[in-house]
Structures are given as C-alpha cells and as structure tokens.
Amino acid sequence: MTGAILETDMALDAVRRYAEADNPSAYFAFNDGNSYFRLPDVPGLIVYRPVGGYLVQFGGPFAPFAPSGPAGARERLLRGFVAYAESQGRRIVSVQVQSGDAQLFVDHGFTVNQMGASYAVDLADFTLAGTRFMQLRNKIKRALRAGLVVEEVPYAEWAERVEKLDTAWLTTKGEGVKPLEFLVGQTGGRHQALRRLFVARRDEELVGYVSYAPVYGSRAGWMHDLSRRVPDAPPGVMEAVNKAAIDVFREEKERWLHFGFTPFTSLTAPQFPGHSRAFHWFMEYLWEHGAHIYPARTQLDYKLKWAPQVVLPEYVAFQGPASLPALVHVFRACNAV
Structure with a gap:
C-alpha cells in the first residue's frame, strides 16, 4: 500500500x-x-x-x-x-x-x-417575493442603482482583474493574513473550465465576483464558493451577483444551489x-x-438570507x-x- x-x-x-x-x-x-x-x-x-x-x-x-x-x-x-x-x-x-x-x-x-x-436552496420554486425577502430585494436594488452591471463572464478574460481584486480584498483581513485553501475552492488551475464566474462591474472595473463550482450527487447543482468585493463596494453587491446567478441556474433547470460548510x-x-x-x-x-478564529455568524447570516x-x-x-x-x-x- x-x-x-x-x-x-x-x-x-x-x-x-x-x-x-x-x-x-x-x-x-x-x-x-x-x-x-x-x-x-x-x-x-x-x-x-x-x-x-x-x-x-x-x-x-x-x-x-x-x-x-x-x-x-x-x-x-x-x-x-x-x-x-x-x-x-x-x-x-x-x-x-x-x-x-x-x-x-x-x-x-x-x-x-x-x-x-452546510446549507442548500431548492431552486425549483425559488422566489424572492413576499415580505420575508423585502430587505434582501431592497439591498439588491440599491446595488444596481449604484450603476453596477452583473453578468456571467469567461474567467480567462477576467483573470488579471480577479487576481487584483483578491489582493485588495486580502489586505482588508489584516496584516500577514494568508489566503485560505484546502477547504475552500480556487480560481484558475487545471479545472477552471468546470467553474462559473459571475461578476459585478462598473464599466470594465471589477467590483465584486462569486465563483460557482459543480456539485455532484443526489442534490446536484452549483456551490456558491469564493466571493470577493472591493473594499469600497456598495452594499448589496454579493447579493446582486448571487441573485443574477440564481436566475441563470433556474433558466437552465438546475435544481440546487449550495452555500457550503460553516x-x-x-x-x-x-x-x-x-x-x-x-x-x-x-x-x-x-x-x-x-x-x-472564524466569522461563522457573519457567514451564516448571509446564507440564511436565502432561506x-x-x-x-x-x-x-x-x-x-x-x-x-x-x-x-x-x-x-x-x-x-
């Protein structure tokens, strides 16, 4: 052996x-x-x-x-x-x-x-209608009114901007903090083609992104993986990106969106x-x-927004x-x- x-x-x-x-x-x-x-x-x-x-x-x-x-x-x-x-x-x-x-x-x-x-949303009947999601809807609307455009883009065309944003994002976490690995995903590498990249941009400036990775098994679908935004991004950027991705996944008849382990x-x-x-x-x-040690409450609050x-x-x-x-x-x- x-x-x-x-x-x-x-x-x-x-x-x-x-x-x-x-x-x-x-x-x-x-x-x-x-x-x-x-x-x-x-x-x-x-x-x-x-x-x-x-x-x-x-x-x-x-x-x-x-x-x-x-x-x-x-x-x-x-x-x-x-x-x-x-x-x-x-x-x-x-x-x-x-x-x-x-x-x-x-x-x-x-x-x-x-x-x-870990947490998962069934996209089959997903909706943000109703009073329960009013705050989330308003947050997304404010982000879009700030002039952001949200869309799926090819990683290869945005790789340099993603790397630059990652560096800026990491500086907000404190001096000497290293990027997490092993129990988080990555961008780039041999299997980048399996992932999907949704970005929020102002003109051609990258303001924030979410990388989605494939999920296999009985709840196959996509995982909301790495998410980054510039330090001065308007509130609601990540929510706007994720809502845009959900709309695309629902159009594609994808059943599950996972939010990962906390x-x-x-x-x-x-x-x-x-x-x-x-x-x-x-x-x-x-x-x-x-x-x-780990911002578990902050992470969970974001995941619970999506019920x-x-x-x-x-x-x-x-x-x-x-x-x-x-x-x-x-x-x-x-x-x-």
Missing part, C-alpha cells in the same frame, strides 16, 4: 463516479495542492494534506459504497490509509465528513463529532456513538465566542480521542493559523 500524488483529473473522476456520500463540497478534492492515497486493486481514493504530525483528510473515501462489509472499497481504503499514517508516525483527522460517511469512521475507531453544517453552526444533529461531549461543548463555545430548505450536518473524525491539537492542524492545512 502506498501514498501517491495523483493527477487532479483522477480525483475529479472519483468525485463524479462515487457521489453517494452527497458531499456538496466534493470539488475541493481536485483543488491544486492536494495529496491522494489509493490502493492498486481498490477503486477510488482518499484526499488529504500532510501537516506536521497529522494527515488532514478531506471527507470520507471517494469510492463505491457497494459492495458493503469488510471487503468493500471504502473500508479497505480507510484501513489502508490508517496503516499508511501509522507507517509515517502520523495520526489522521478528517474534516467535512458527511452523515453517510460517519459510521465508517466510527467502525474504524475514530471519534466523530459534528463540527458544523463551522460551529446548527449543532443539533444526532451524534454518533463514542462522540466527545467536551468537543461538542467547545464547538458551541466557538459559535458564541470564536469570531476571531435554505436543507441543512446538512458535517462532522470531524479524530483517530482516537477528540483532540484540540488535531483540530489546530485542520486550520493549519487551511492557512487559517
């Missing part, structure tokens, strides 16, 4: 083929910079990044759910990955584990706790056997007091007991600390 760096298109193939886990963020698997583990006689792979004494795994194994049982591909991959980590003197922590993957980790001796949730939120899902009560308390504490009908719990799986150092390594893999 070996660990190997595979081409990201092999990861993309696995994500498309084995979407039964319904991980709405599965496209992170083919981001640049990931590492991959596979076994020569087993379909699928595991996505991870080595960080210090840990292998930080993304999601569960991207492999067939059947045949089930000890000989199943997912079981064999995880068992092999555990052995691979042990051979390196490292431990595993897996993040954004879905409900359908969680029991697999429990069966292999992991402590599994809810870490947050840690520390909606911590009410059923827990799995052997979960850590102390870790659950810590997640609740970070929801109340952890804005300096998501589906809330999907997401979990973290620790090899052995729940561990604060392991959690810190998750944030290190993301460039967050």
